[in-house]
Amino acid sequence: MLRSKIGGIGYYVPEKVVTNDDLTKVMDTSDEWIKERTGIEERRYGIKHKETTSTMGARAAEIAIERAGIQKEEVDFIIFATLSPDYYFPGSGVLLQRELGITKTEIGALDIRNQCSGFIYGLSIADQFVRTGMYKNVLLVGAEMHSMGLDFTTRGRNVTVIFGDGAGAVVVQPTEEENQGILTTKLHSDGTYAEKLAFINPGSHGGYHSKHTGEEVDYGYSDAEYGDIFLNQHMLDNAQIFPNMEGQFVFKLAVQKFPEVIMEALSEAGLEKKDIDMMVPHQANLRISAFVQRQLGLRDDQVWNNIQKYGNTTAASIPIALCEAVEAGAVKRGDLVCLAAFGSGFTWGSALIRW
Numbered sequence: 498m499l500r501s502k503i504g505g506i507g508y509y510v511p512e513k514v515v516t517n518d519d520l521t522k523v524m525d526t527s528d529e530w531i532k533e534r535t536g537i538e539e540r541r542y543g544i545k546h547k548e549t550t551s552t553m554g555a556r557a558a559e560i561a562i563e564r565a566g567i568q569k570e571e572v573d574f575i576i577f578a579t580l581s582p583d584y585y586f587p588g589s590g591v592l593l594q595r596e597l598g599i600t601k602t603e604i605g606a607l608d609i610r611n612q613c614s615g616f617i618y619g620l621s622i623a624d625q626f627v628r629t630g631m632y633k634n635v636l637l638v639g640a641e642m643h644s645m646g647l648d649f650t651t652r653g654r655n656v657t658v659i660f661g662d663g664a665g666a667v668v669v670q671p672t673e674e675e676n677q678g679i680l681t682t683k684l685h686s687d688g689t690y691a692e693k694l695a696f697i698n699p700g701s702h703g704g705y706h707s708k709h710t711g712e713e714v715d716y717g718y719s720d721a722e723y724g725d726i727f728l729n730q731h732m733l734d735n736a737q738i739f740p741n742m743e744g745q746f747v748f749k750l751a752v753q754k755f756p757e758v759i760m761e762a763l764s765e766a767g768l769e770k771k772d773i774d775m776m777v778p779h780q781a782n783l784r785i786s787a788f789v790q791r792q793l794g795l796r797d798d799q800v801w802n803n804i805q806k807y808g809n810t811t812a813a814s815i816p817i818a819l820c821e822a823v824e825a826g827a828v829k830r831g832d833l834v835c836l837a838a839f840g841s842g843f844t845w846g847s848a849l850i851r852w
């Protein structure tokens with residue numbers, strides 16, 4: 498049976514390290530609070546005017562392409578997952594294509610918006626394209642430059658301290674080997690609580706969703722027939738252009754959905770918890786990872802965590818962590834690797850890979 502496998506993997510994190518103590522210089526927070534609640538010690542920030550989400554993605558992609566043993570011109574489809582794109586539109590996929598210098602190949606480029614589960618969604622899409630024989634070298638990139646869009650005042654501290662910049666990439670290729678490749682991917686969503694973790698302006702909502710949230714917010718719209726819905730001065734003046742998150746609400750659902758979606762994948766693949774060799778969870782919070790680890794009965798060396806160094810890099814977190822685990826020799830040929838993520842939407846998913 499034709500399956501897909503991860504044929505090459507790479508990651509890139511910007512050089513600039515920002516510690517918790519660095520953040521205390523611009524907002525009322527502390528190293529102790531951040532470490533205790535999240536496990537994060539430091540994160541990386543891209544260099545303004547020099548790096549972007551797509552350029553960081555391209556650096557990770559170059560490594561993944563080389564390790565996949567192909568030329569970049571042989572990539573036949575691009576999937577780009579991010580919530581912090583270079584532009585509102587066009588998506589970052591075409592910018593990555595340009596940065597890689599492969600515009601002449603005129604391959605398709607797809608942007609996906611599934612936040613923290615963006616990489617798993619992308620992997621599932623890549624898997625389908627490869628299994629059907631449509632493409633042979635799908636380049637999947639997850640990249641974020643959060644540092645350009647966060648509120649660096651005390652008002653935004655609950656969100657800002659968590660996020661960091663970085664990129665990860667894989668090349669998904671066909672394999673006919675009996676015991677190798679992506680065994681299954683599971684994807685889910687529930688939009689009921691879409692605004693609990695969201696970045697809603699600029700957007701076309703015009704306050705419409707208050708009927709779902711029950712929360713009327715003054716966005717400063719005028720009575721003009723057209724315009725000023727998407728973005729206006731009031732939103733800028735009132736800090737309505739930053740992400741917002743109800744942390745405890747997100748936490749409670751995350752610890753429920755992570756184990757659920759992993760068990761679903763194991764059951765479909767006819768496997769059990771004890772069969773997992775390495776778990777690479779989306780790096781949302783060390784406490785969430787520890788909870789999932791306990792639920793699955795895994796040892797410390799069977800769960801790859803790097804949130805301490807990079808914070809939450811959203812769509813990039815799984816490929817960065819997976820790449821580190823592979824480079825460290827913690828994932829070997831034949832190992833059962835489990836990926837899982839939960840995030841804004843809410844969307845969540847899992848993947849089981851026989852490495």
Ligand code: COA
Nearest residue numbers: 526527530534613654655658744745747748781782839840
């Ligand atoms: N530094 C210091 N104090 C902070 C702070 C910060 N960076 N951020 C918030 N606080 C304060 C709050 O204002 C609050 O103060 P109060 O008690 O005086 O009102 C207090 O700390 C507790 O805030 P709370 O939000 O209840 O903390 P928490 O224990 O829930 O931890 C998170 C916050 C965000 C770390 C935690 O909820 C979490 O990780 N949730 C999941 C988030 C997540 O995974 N998001 C990504 C999804 S992929």
